[in-house]
Amino acid sequence: MRADARRNLDKIVEAAAEVVSERGVNAPMEAIAKRAGVGVGTLYRRFPDRDALIAAVGDLYIHTMANALDTAARDRADAWSAIWDFVSWVAAPGRAALATALAVVPEEAIVDREEFARMRAGWVERFDALVRRAQAEGSMRADVGVEDLIHLLNVFTCHPDDLPAPVAADPGRYLRLMLDGMKAGAATPPPDAGA
Amino acid sequence: MRADARRNLDKIVEAAAEVVSERGVNAPMEAIAKRAGVGVGTLYRRFPDRDALIAAVGDLYIHTMANALDTAARDRADAWSAIWDFVSWVAAPGRAALATALAVVPEEAIVDREEFARMRAGWVERFDALVRRAQAEGSMRADVGVEDLIHLLNVFTCHPDDLPAPVAADPGRYLRLMLDGMKAGAATPPPDAGA
DNA sequence: CGTAAGTGGAATCTCGGATTCCGGTTAGCG
DNA sequence: CGCTAACCGGAATCCGAGATTCCACTTACG
Numbered sequence: 498m499r500a501d502a503r504r505n506l507d508k509i510v511e512a513a514a515e516v517v518s519e520r521g522v523n524a525p526m527e528a529i530a531k532r533a534g535v536g537v538g539t540l541y542r543r544f545p546d547r548d549a550l551i552a553a554v555g556d557l558y559i560h561t562m563a564n565a566l567d568t569a570a571r572d573r574a575d576a577w578s579a580i581w582d583f584v585s586w587v588a589a590p591g592r593a594a595l596a597t598a599l600a601v602v603p604e605e606a607i608v609d610r611e612e613f614a615r616m617r618a619g620w621v622e623r624f625d626a627l628v629r630r631a632q633a634e635g636s637m638r639a640d641v642g643v644e645d646l647i648h649l650l651n652v653f654t655c656h657p658d659d660l661p662a663p664v665a666a667d668p669g670r671y672l673r674l675m676l677d678g679m680k681a682g683a684a685t686p687p688p689d690a691g692a
Numbered sequence: 693m694r695a696d697a698r699r700n701l702d703k704i705v706e707a708a709a710e711v712v713s714e715r716g717v718n719a720p721m722e723a724i725a726k727r728a729g730v731g732v733g734t735l736y737r738r739f740p741d742r743d744a745l746i747a748a749v750g751d752l753y754i755h756t757m758a759n760a761l762d763t764a765a766r767d768r769a770d771a772w773s774a775i776w777d778f779v780s781w782v783a784a785p786g787r788a789a790l791a792t793a794l795a796v797v798p799e800e801a802i803v804d805r806e807e808f809a810r811m812r813a814g815w816v817e818r819f820d821a822l823v824r825r826a827q828a829e830g831s832m833r834a835d836v837g838v839e840d841l842i843h844l845l846n847v848f849t850c851h852p853d854d855l856p857a858p859v860a861a862d863p864g865r866y867l868r869l870m871l872d873g874m875k876a877g878a879a880t881p882p883p884d885a886g887a
Numbered sequence: 888c889g890t891a892a893g894t895g896g897a898a899t900c901t902c903g904g905a906t907t908c909c910g911g912t913t914a915g916c917g
Numbered sequence: 918c919g920c921t922a923a924c925c926g927g928a929a930t931c932c933g934a935g936a937t938t939c940c941a942c943t944t945a946c947g
Contacts, residue, residue: 498923499913499914499915499922499923499924500914500915501913501914501923501924501925502914502923502924502925505924505925525903525904525905526904526905526906527904527905527927530926530927535925535926536925536926536927537905537906537926537927538906538907538908538909538924538925538926538927539924539925539926541905541906541907542923542924542925546905546906547904547905547906641869644858645866645869648856648858648859648866649859649866649869651856652847652848652855652856652859652866653847655854656851656854659850659851659854660847661843661846661847663839663843664843664847671840671843671844671847671870673873673880674836674840674870674873674874675866675869675870675873676873676880677872677873677874677878677879677880678868678869678870678871678872678873678874678878679869679872679873680878680880683872683873683875683878684872685776685868685871685872685875693892694891694892694893694944694945694946695945695946696892696893696894696944696945697892697893697894697945700893700894720934720935720936721935721936721937722896722935722936725895725896730894730895731894731895731896732895732896732936732937733893733894733895733896733937733938733939733940734893734894734895736936736937736938737892737893737894741936741937742935742936742937
């Protein structure tokens with residue numbers, strides 16, 4: 498492969514990652530091409546079709562996610578802070594969007610692949626361990642689980658176009674609200690049946 | 693208007709309301725027609741175009757929403773319980789979806805109309821009053837506002853197709869989680885900078 | 888009954904992308 | 918330096934999803 502071609506390939510994956518995290522998994526090829534500063538044709542010379550490109554982005558994301566999670570877990574003594582860190586990291590501007598989408602939405606092109614599935618499973622497992630630890634440490638409600646966390650991450654970071662602008666602009670604000678609701682003791686029994 | 697025609701008109705609006713609350717504001721005309729048990733042509737005999745039909749649904753919803761809010765406010769002595777009730781009502785299965793979408797997303801066809809705008813403004817105002825009261829009563833955090841509540845209602849009930857299945861299946865669970873995070877005292881300062 | 892009001896739903900039209908194609912460019916070997 | 922296999926850009930083409938139109942066929946009801 499010619500040197501310039503390799504350079505372009507990198508630009509493409511990078512651009513795809515950005516665009517996808519801004520516009521969701523359905524971002525059009527042309528948007529990605531423009532961002533990468535190349536023509537659509539070039540995308541197709543490297544990837545057989547859109548699915549393949551998206552899959553590449555998926556792999557990139559799941560690795561990054563796994564990394565961020567492990568870092569947070571290592572840097573924090575208590576599980577709650579680690580979770581907090583990780584969630585904040587995901588919500589940071591220009592962040593993962595897809596990462597979480599991948600983790601839940603059955604985006605066939607991405608999820609139906611050996612390597613991704615393995616990676617994802619490991620990530621979920623470690624995330625789950627962290628949640629259980631937080632619960633054991635008494636800092637997190639026992640009636641919520643990793644799945645809840647994952648779903649919410651997904652909701653707030655994956656379909657930016659469908660979110661009200663203020664939410665898309667600062668998903669972190671809402672994710673923190675949710676974390677506050679997940680703290681130990683935050684649960685409220687619904688108020689008794691009406692007056 | 694012939695009696696059978698009037699009957700159909702009712703079926704149409706009703707069907708539209710249902711379908712929209714299940715599939716979002718972009719539900720296709722054909723889906724609505726099928727649900728109403730009529731042909732697409734019939735929809736177009738009553739409404740000049742899709743926007744007009746959606747607008748009708750919008751009016752129906754905003755009225756229903758306003759009603760539910762007022763009822764909750766009347767039946768509960770404390771503002772917090774009223775809010776809780778109202779949010780639960782909106783999240784109930786088969787509920788409003790659109791109602792909230794309308795309230796925020798600039799869905800031109802719907803929002804850009806005198807009557808709807810007026811209705812919506814009144815609703816927001818009363819909702820806001822309720823929130824402030826809850827804050828005054830010391831049951832709700834002061835750093836969140838009606839807008840947050842509205843946005844969340846919107847996120848969790850408007851684009852069912854884009855939500856992870858478990859969330860779409862029980863948005864109430866997640867909305868309640870958020871409410872828990874909005875209770876007075878739920879705010880957590882982020883854990884201090886890392887270990 | 889007669890006929891204007893109504894009806895279903897296939898056919899048509901649009902539009903937003905994905906994918907293909909090819910004439911024009913280069914990297915980089917000899 | 919030339920040469921040519923790799924590369925490129927992006928216009929042209931292809932498609933599926935839905936909105937909207939149209940009309941031969943029914944039906945309510947005066």
